[in-house]
Amino acid sequence: MDASLLTIQPNAPEPIYRQIVEQLRRLVAGGQLAAGELLPSVREVAGFHAINPMTVSRAYGLAEAEGLLERLRGKGMAVAATRRAGQTEHQRLALLEPQMVELARHARELELPAEPVLRRLTRLLGD
Amino acid sequence: MDASLLTIQPNAPEPIYRQIVEQLRRLVAGGQLAAGELLPSVREVAGFHAINPMTVSRAYGLAEAEGLLERLRGKGMAVAATRRAGQTEHQRLALLEPQMVELARHARELELPAEPVLRRLTRLLGD
Amino acid sequence: MDASLLTIQPNAPEPIYRQIVEQLRRLVAGGQLAAGELLPSVREVAGFHAINPMTVSRAYGLAEAEGLLERLRGKGMAVAATRRAGQTEHQRLALLEPQMVELARHARELELPAEPVLRRLTRLLGD
């Protein structure tokens, strides 16, 4: 995996370390990161995105704690071998559920009908 | 307007005062809060949702600073008279854009095709 | 920047947090605070002037909201990088306009001729 796979927004309200952890979760669930695959080093990620190494380290640590990653001594962090890549589509969709619920609530507050929202999302998802 | 119009999630990562400000923005843009309409008092909102009055006051203050609300001395806060109720659908959709972009990015990270995401959202928006 | 650069008058009708915001505006516009410069920490300012940290925090937060300052996570608040230090003299003079208009109105109400007012101000500005 390459450091450029991660998207970091330093000024987002979402803290950086959590941006990383959550992206890792999705990339593993979606199979873009296969079990056993080696992650870029803390220094590499930190350098590439110009962020504090401690922040990356913290993210890796949390991902390890939840069983997403595992530490390979002398080699770095890798996707945990126990992770079967690619959960079912249904399981992956469930990870998006909270965000979709919130989006729907906001659309309702804006008195937006479903149609334009779906049209715009169709375009965005089509990329 | 009634204090029950606001939805507060005390345990969300989003701070309460910002939840309020952002909901006000959407409710005003969507026309559910008309220009000139009086908002529930700080104490009323605080009591109803069992939060500290200062938290509500902070939200109202910020909304005033950005020109969304205005203070009617001795009467309370009202939607700013300069706010034309109900922007165009296009303008309201633009307020959802960042959230939709993020949702699409996450779906891509999960390697989810567009179809199941749109199907689920159609249901959620239909309510 | 040093905490002593700020002048706080605890008994002025102008609330403390706004005294701070407005001083920051002028100091940045005047170039005494350069873009990127780190501000004294909340605790430092609060301690130096014997006021509550939250009061300072509130001022910093508002200044950030209006794009004057930016948060450097873990390091503190700094003058926003987008702020070009030192606007033109004309722009800075415009920031004084409301106060000058009000002063002139009061002089007129007092039936004071221009001459003694200008003489006194010349002295005050000469310091």
Next chain:
Amino acid sequence: MDASLLTIQPNAPEPIYRQIVEQLRRLVAGGQLAAGELLPSVREVAGFHAINPMTVSRAYGLAEAEGLLERLRGKGMAVAATRRAGQTEHQRLALLEPQMVELARHARELELPAEPVLRRLTRLLGD
């Protein structure tokens, strides 16, 4: 005296009742309101400026308390007979002192030289 002599800014941070009291002080000191002169009624001022009668009443009450006005039974409020109209220029200038000091401080914070400030004020005072 006519209600239109008073300038009211309902949205200024300065509370309305104090705007009135301070204007009365200056108009009396400057001689535009002569000792014994009758003021417009509370209702008249409130109606003309579209503000709450209680606010005007409070201002009149305070002005009476400090000996600026006096209540003439059945006739209304008048400038106190003991007020000699027109203090010396020096005394009137002293009433502007705090505002001039503050203006000078702000100019210094803006790194503005005396010359453009005085030039602008000359124009404003000349009206």
Next chain:
DNA sequence: GTGGTCTAGACCACG
């Protein structure tokens, strides 16, 4: 170390 959020409560200003 940095700032952020929230609370509980006092007190003020305004109408």
Next chain:
DNA sequence: GTGGTCTAGACCACA
């Protein structure tokens, strides 16, 4: 009745 300001202090999040 309304909102505003400030305090003291707890606790969290981030680097």
